Structure formats: structure tokens, C-alpha cells
Amino acid sequence: MKNIFKIMTLGLAAFTMTGCSDSFLDTSSKTESTTDNYFKTETDAYRSLIGCYDGWQCTVSYGPTFTFHYMSELLADDCLGGTGTGDSRNTQVMDRMDLSQDNSQTNLHNNLWIYYYEAIFRCNTLILYADDISWSSDSVKNTCLGEARALRGILYFDLVRIFENVPLITEPTTENVAQADPDSVYAQIVSDLRFAAKNIPSGAYPKSDAANNDGRITCYAAKALLARVYLFYTGVYSKTTVPGGLTRAEALEGLEDIIESGEYDLVDQYKNLWPAASDSWSGDATSGYTETSTYAGDGNEETLLAMKFNYTSDYNGNSGGNNAIQMFSIRGGTFKAPYGQGWGGATVSSKFSSIFETGDQRYDASVIDMQAEGIESMESYQTALSDQREYTGYFNKKYTARSKWVQSESGSWSLTHYYADVQAGDFMISQPQNYVIMRYADVLLMAAELYLAENNSTDALKCVNQVRKRAFTDDDGNVDNAYKLTSVTQDDIMTERHREFAFEGIRYWDLMRQGMTTLSNAVADASQTVSSGGVEETITYDGSNFTQKRGFQQIPLTQIQLSNNVLKQNTGW
Helix, strand or coil, rough: CCCHHHHHHCCCCCCCCCCCCCCCCCCCCCCCCCCCCCCCCHHHHHHHHHHHHHHHHHHHHHCCCCCHHHHHHHCCCCCCCEEEEECCCHHHHHHHHCCHHHHCCCCCHHHHHHHHHHHHHHHHHHHHHHCCCCCHHHHHHHHHHHHHHHHHHHHHHHHHHCCCCCCCCCCCCCCCCCECCHHHHHHHHHHHHHHHHHHHHCCCCCCHHHHCCCCCCCCCHHHHHHHHHHHHHHCCCCCCECCCCCCCCHHHHHHHHHHHHHHCCCCCHHHHHCCCCCCEEEEECCEEEEEECCCCCCCCEEEEEEEEECCCCCCCCCCCCCCCHHCEEEEEECCCCCCCCCCEEEEEECCCHHCCCCCCCCCHHHHEECCCCCCCCCCCHHHHCCCCCCCCCCEECCCCCEEEEEEEECCCEEEECCCCCCCCCCCCCCCCCEEEEEHHCCCCHHHHHHHHHHHHHHHHHHHHHHHHHHEEEEEHHHCCCHHHHCCCCCHHHHHHHHHHCCCCCCCHHHHHHCHHHHHHHHHHHHEEEECCCCEEEEEECCCCCHCCCCCCCCCCCHHHHHHHCCCCCCCCC
């Protein structure tokens, strides 16, 4: 572990850790920021906080093979491994939680581990030196610290869900740190998110100024995340309170604060939450092509928190794109606007449509149906199919690369990557779509669960029906009364969550918190017949692969070796 933290120190560009001594030979650097001269002003703090957000973003934009979002979808029952027939079978190892698919994949998450601890290092450093800064007020200080601590809480919540047994480091260090008891990590997560919820002023980042505030952590985002932590921990560990003293009452109170604040609401049309789902093209090569988009926009009224990305990535060391996007996207080329090119990973299960009721608008907004869209029958796509592993006929529409029609100077039209004329213009790295961490719909459905746990079925039903009403409202605003439930159970809420949050990195963790039996059964039910390179293949999932490992991932072998075996491998791996 010691070597890893040396890497982190070198990777932090904003400042360099230095020691101090009484030697008269010591001088102040005229060109470099150090911890001795850097943390003095609010401007320094603000720059450091940007570094914390950047560190969080880099857990995706640095391009680990399995980002948190991509990993979550591969593990869940709605997606298969996919990718190309000539690729390694690392996605199959993930998808089936089975190292025998490729027993060389002992370092699947090594880069992800490094990037997460680099980001934590940045947060720890700002938090450690906060008292050295000359603050204009306690409010300003606590807002900055609240954001830094919330980011640290988010990072640790991801880590503890992925690996369960991870080192808990709350100050910059180069020590060889052993794994902590998961309860200690959860206690720190609760402490960090609770601090943010209590200390970031409610008006710090209003939705009315979303252009400047989108992506900033608010007290409301922290409260929603506390509820998510509560539901996951108490489900997985069969407890009633989260370490750190987070109770059901506190979690519900935070959700009620969000609902009563009036800051958030559901976007009118479900499809308008997603760029590709809300984008359409009309016309032809003779008359020309026209794009129509009803996208609600970044920072819309439903978004409590999103991880921000941009299209400024290049091959000169600049990273800022959402590198999970191309993994989800159609393999083999750009065939029809608005869908762009990617690697064909996490193909959508052919069984996915079975969970939806007639009239539910969410299915079409979530899935690219290759046959219905006319892509499957294209001659150009037939060639691409020969290189697609585990083809089901369906891809993720919420998070997919996009394309557009462009006209050349000679008047001809062609399809190209949507951001082809901006910066590097590379579909592999220039994907700016934000990853939405928390939506208002999740606030409502989490509140419904907690209300039901308190035997308040009336308010639980109101919350669920509010989400369902939007799902059964068509483009013209007509509402299908099939949306209205007259009673609600815990199973109803979990089914609604499955439909509402498909491909948003939530389903797998919802399965885990319902218990190993539920997880195992869901995985086993995902077995199906697919096409790999044009050859029919039957995929059979063994739920015991998941239960033996309790749903958690392997600790990277490199990290175990670097720690001189201080770190221990997880059960089942």
C-alpha cells in the first residue's frame, strides 16, 4: 500500500507535500505550491476543492476498464457481458462473477482502486489543512468542508459496496494501511455525509442557477445519499441502524426535507431525462436532416447530483470525458442518428421488456431496440454483428454515444460522432454526458420504502403513484390510469425501482440489499440464448458465484502484493 500512496502524491498536481526543518538552507519556493505555503486563502481552498471534484471525476475519465457505473450494470441481471468476439473475457468474469471465464483477470479493478484512493487523498488533504486557511466566515468554511467531506463519503461508499473490506484513510499518509472493519468505514461515511447535510446552507447552490451550480453537492444531495446508505447497509447487514447512529427516522426526515423544500420535481416526460432518448432526426439526404431534441438539460429540476464530464479530453494528457459511455454503445460503427459508436459492452437482456406493463413509457426511453429501430437489418450492421459478442438485439439508450448528420461543402450528408468537431473529436474519449448519481424519483421511492417500514402506507402509496403517473404519461400529456395503484407493498416498490432506474447503476445494489437469495435468483433467471459472432450461444448464470462471494469484488492482486500481504483477499475469490 505504501507504493500506492507515493503514486497518489505524485499524481496530485495542485500542490506538493513537503516537510519542514529548522535548517537555514530551507527556502520558500517561488514557483511551486506546497502545504506550507498553499493553504492560506479561500482561493486556495476553492482550487483544492475543484481538485477534489476532479479526483472524483477521474475515477471515470481516467478510463478504468470497469467504472462504478459500468461495473454495476454488468453485475446486475439486466445486462450481459457483451463487447467483441476477439476481446478478453474480462466482461464475462464481471457479468457472471466467475474467474474461470478468464483466470488471468486477477487485477480487474487495480486502476479503479488507485483512482479512488487518489481522490480520497485530495479530499483528506483539504480537510486536514482547512484550519490553516483565512476564512471570511464559518459558513464559507463549512460549505467548502461539507463538499469535500461529502465527496469523501461518496468515494468510500462506492469502495465499500464494491469491495466491502477496504483501508479507511482519513489523513494523507504513506503508511501500509490494513483493511478496516466495514462498520468503521460506514461510520465515516455517515459522519461525512451528515456534516455536509448540516453545514452546506440550503441556498448555497440553488436550482435557479443550474448553469453554474450543476454538479455541486448540496445539503439535499447529502441527505438523499444518507438515505441510500441507510437502505443499503441495513439491507445487506440485516441491521436497523447504520454505524455512526444513522436511523430510519433520520434518513426519512432528510428525504422529507428534500420533498418539502420545493427545489426538486419530476421532469414532465421520462425520456427527456436522457440525451439520446429525447433526440430525433427527420429528413433525408435530398431534403436535408433536422434534429429535434426535448432533452430537459443538465442540472434539470429532477437532478439532485450528477458527476460532470466534458468533451475536452485529448491524447495530450487532458481527461474529462465519461469513459463509460462508449462501453455501453453499439459496436461496429455509427449506423443511425442519434446513436453513436462504442464497444458493445453490457448488452441488454432479451428478458428486460418483461418487467414493464403496457403503456409504460420508460421501456422505450431506456432501450435501443435494434430490430424496431431498423438497425439490425442494415447491411452495414450485418458486418458489425460478426464482431459482437453476446448480442441480444438491445442496447442501453440512457447512456450511449450519440451521432449527428452533417453536410459537407459539396452538399452531401454523412453521419458522424456528435462532438466530432469539438476538441479531440474522438468518440472514445470525448463523451460529455453526465452520470446522474441521484434523481428526485429516487427520493420519492426511497421515502416510500421508509414510510412503508413505519406502517404509513398512505404516504408510501402517494410517492409511488407520483413516479408511476409520469411513467404512464405520453408525449401529448395524456395519462393512462393504469398507473394508479390502490395499495403498495415492498415488492411493488422494488419492482418500480427496477423499471425506473434501469441502467443507472442502481439495480445491482438494490438486489444485494434484498438478500443473497433474491440476488441469486435474479442472476439465475437472467440465463438466455444470445448470438456471439453470428453463432448462437446459451448463457447460463450460476447464482452461487455471487452468493459465495456475498456480491463483493476481488481485491486487486497488485494491491495485495504491494501491501506485503497486509491486505487480504475477499471470500470466494
